Amino acid sequence: AQSVTQPDIHITVSEGASLELRCNYSYGATPYLFWYVQSPGQGLQLLLKYFSGDTLVQGIKGFEAEFKRSQSSFNLRKPSVHWSDAAEYFCAVGAYQAGTALIFGKGTTLSVSS
């Protein structure tokens, strides 16, 4: 079955500390991987995406993610968290075939403490 697992429902990080959000996927085809961020009451904004090539991808707002095929993982990282990073983060997987839709994880809520 195709699925995305985000093992951490809620994470609290001190401002200025580093962050890693975990994402594991199960997908039959070559995966295209995404991280989205959702601020309270808002829609989802694309942070970064991986299609192929370099397994370390850079995104907006200082985020990066590393694709590890052997571990079926696509973890999101940020070296130094800011209070404005508090939000919900979603990992998603898709394929390039026409008609396929993204499959989303259940999300990880990030709280930032001062």
Place this chain on the structure above:
Amino acid sequence: NAGVTQTPKFRILKIGQSMTLQCAQDMNHNYMYWYRQDPGMGLKLIYYSVGAGITDKGEVPNGYNVSRSTTEYFPLRLELAAPSQTSVYFCASSPLGGGNGYTFGSGTRLTVV
């Protein structure tokens, strides 16, 4: 830069009422999607469309209907609202399908009482 526009932003329905959630995109994207988001459950696909006149069911289609007469519009219809349909609904579009990523609307928060 309108992107994907959803209306209304909020709505309260009574059980058994019907309504249409509107979604419009101005990017000439072929692919459009409706998801619902429930707390702790992520986003679940309701319906999607690969072009005008072509729609298909997603993971949770029961209680909903869609139509796609033009590239721009993809409305979602609730015929007999039930409390289980209380959710936040997101419309999204993509030029080439899921592998290309989505542009999301800002959502419609629906409460059925």
